[in-house]
Structures are given as C-alpha cells and as structure tokens.
Amino acid sequence: MESVEERIARLERQVADLQRYLGIDPERENADGPFLPPEFYEALRRGKKILAIKIYREQTGASLLEAKNTVDTMALQQR
Numbered sequence: 161m162e163s164v165e166e167r168i169a170r171l172e173r174q175v176a177d178l179q180r181y182l183g184i185d186p187e188r189e190n191a192d193g194p195f196l197p198p199e200f201y202e203a204l205r206r207g208k209k210i211l212a213i214k215i216y217r218e219q220t221g222a223s224l225l226e227a228k229n230t231v232d233t234m235a236l237q238q239r
Contacts, residue, residue: 194220204234 162170182201196219203211209231216227 204231204238207235209235 182198182205196216200212200215200219203209203215209228212231212235213224213227216222216231217224220227222230
C-alpha cells in the first residue's frame with residue numbers, strides 16, 4: 161500500500177509533467193501575471209501564435225502590440 165508521502169510525491173511528479181506538457185513555467189505560479197487558460201499554452205506549444213495572441217488579448221485586455229510582444233517572448237523562452 162502506498163504511503164501518504166509516496167502518493168504526494170507521485171502526484172507532484174504528475175503535476176510537473178502536465179506543466180511541462182502545457183508549457184507552463186512552474187516558477188510563474190507565484191508571479192503576478194494573468195491567468196491564461198490551457199488553450200493558450202497549447203496554441204503556443206503548437207506554434208499557433210495568432211491564436212495565442214487572440215486568447216491573450218481576450219484574457220488580459222492587452223493591446224495587439226503588447227499581446228504580440230508577450231507571445232513572441234514566451235515562444236522564445238519555450239525553445
């Protein structure tokens with residue numbers, strides 16, 4: 161039978177795997193940045209920048225230029 165500590169460790173590994181898959185930076189959790197839905201990270205991961213910009217603007221109310229610059233920066237950081 162799995163101990164509580166083992167179960168927590170396994171769940172933490174699963175969360176970390178999901179974060180990597182979605183392109184979420186775990187260090188960003190405590191930052192004051194906007195919440196972005198999984199669809200944003202999926203679009204970013206697939207290189208669909210126009211869709212990522214659209215989602216970013218919908219979620220944040222950012223201007224087109226601000227959203228483009230942010231998405232471009234995030235895409236470079238993913239490489």
